[in-house]
Amino acid sequence: MGHLIVHDATLRDGQHAVQHQLDVPQLRAYAQAASAAGVPVVEVGHGNGLGASSHQIGYARLDDTTMLETVRQALTGSTRMGVFMAPGWGTGADIRQAASCGAQVVRVAAHCTEANVMRRHLGIVRELGLEAQAVLLMSHMTGAERLAEECQRAASYGAQAVGIMDSAGHYLPADVTARIGAIVAAVDVPVIFHGHNNLSMAVANSVAAVGAGARVIDACARGFGAGAGNTSLEALVAVLHRMGHETGIALPALLRAADVAHEQLMDAPPVIDxxxxxxxxxxxxxxxxxxxxxxxxxxxxxxxxxxxxxxxxxxxxxxxxxxxxxxxxxxxxx
CATH class of the missing domain: 1.10.8.60 (Helicase, Ruva Protein; domain 3)
Incomplete structure (x- = not known):
């Protein structure tokens, strides 16, 4: 089976669970543990991404630069640092600052029917020589055909990977198979899937995405994230390894990183209430x-x-x- 890239959003999406209040020692401890396990990409920032710290959606404890510099210094080996930005919260200046702090992968996000707002920011990412990715939020709000069209549009703007986020944890595996399958058929770049666990389907949906051709799968240690949380990173990697997929991640070290997340990042693991x-x-x-x-x-x-x-x-x-x-x-x- 082919190689998969597991994208670790613990230090970004997990921030939602603690009102964006992770501090420097917490960021450093988890980044070191994830990097030691060989996690390919560690994403960091305010839960809503670059430039999002605000009264409207919550102030982060740390500014973007402090978060990025802390994590960049903690990563070792081949682990790359990723950031997330949504036009309207983040700006081109935020992307340039993230690049100066050592970001290597930039996710540009937009509502599922609005990929057109990504054009300028994806162009900036490519100009800076960073990896440009595009993700569509709240993707359950439209169908497979429209998602495929929007992902095609993002790829035409320079996105080197495109995909969807199940922002509400609404999908069942058949929903994921239909949408990812349509996107894979429509683009020539790797396809991304990001799951949430509201209906206890996050790992199953991620496996369905892989089966439909996705090659970049997001997850968080212990499912750390808003509400019922995200796809559990350590459970996902265990399942993928059992299925015969290659991730490049050392599972025993990843389980230790999950313990670090549990003990140092969260008051309690997410639950499906x-x-x-x-x-x-x-x-x-x-x-x-x-x-x-x-x-x-x-x-x-x-x-x-x-x-x-x-x-x-x-x-x-x-x-x-x-x-x-x-x-x-x-x-x-x-």
Whole structure:
């Protein structure tokens, strides 16, 4: 079987679980452990990426430069440092600064039907000589054909890998197979899949993605991430190795890195609770969970109903201010 690249988002997507408050010793400890295991790419930053630290979605404990310099210094061997940016939060200047801090892989993200906003930023990444990747967020909100078209567009802008994020943990394996299969047939670059675990499907969905031709799979140690968390890195790698796939990762060392994450990064590992399941079924971004719980409590309404209404309105990351409005409208209707 072919070689797969496992992209470790623990120090970026995991930030959602701790309100973006990871500090320098935590970043350094996990980066060293992941690098010792031979993880190919360690992604770091605010949970929403470069330039995203703000009142609207949460201030990070550290600025982007401090985070990137800390992790870059901690990585050894062939492990590369990755960053994530979404136009509107991050800018071209943020990408250039990340490059100066040693970033080697840059993920440019956009809503699943808006790859056109990536053009300028992907061009900047290529100009800097870094690896340019493109990912479509909330990808369950459109079908396989449209996702394939958007990924084709991103590849035409210079993306050297393209793919989708199951931002709400909404997919079942058949959904993933159809979408990844369509994208693989449409592009000539590696295809990415990023899973979330709201319905306990993250590893199964990642395996389905590999079966459909994806070659870059995202995961986080102990599933560290918003809500029910992300695909469990150590479980995924164990499954892939058992299936005969090559990842270049030393599993015993990766299990030690997962222990470091458990002991030093998180208050408690992610769990699939009722709110997480409701979020996955409704197709709502997992990172909304703390804000939904606070808004529901303040309005005296059921958070499950808030998630259902957010899903009906197709609210996406960046529209956090609407959560309070939805909770209040449910209270008024009651």
């Amino acid at each position: 009722s709110v997480s399941v409701a979020s996955g079924l409704a197709g709502v971004f997992s990172g909304f969970k703390p804000r939904v719980l606070d808004a529901a409590r303040a309005a005296g309404v059921d958070p499950l109903e808030v998630f259902t209404e957010l899903g009906r309105r197709q609210i996406v990351a960046g529209q956090e201010d609407l959560i309070d409005e939805v909770a209040r409208s449910l209270r008024a209707a009651a």
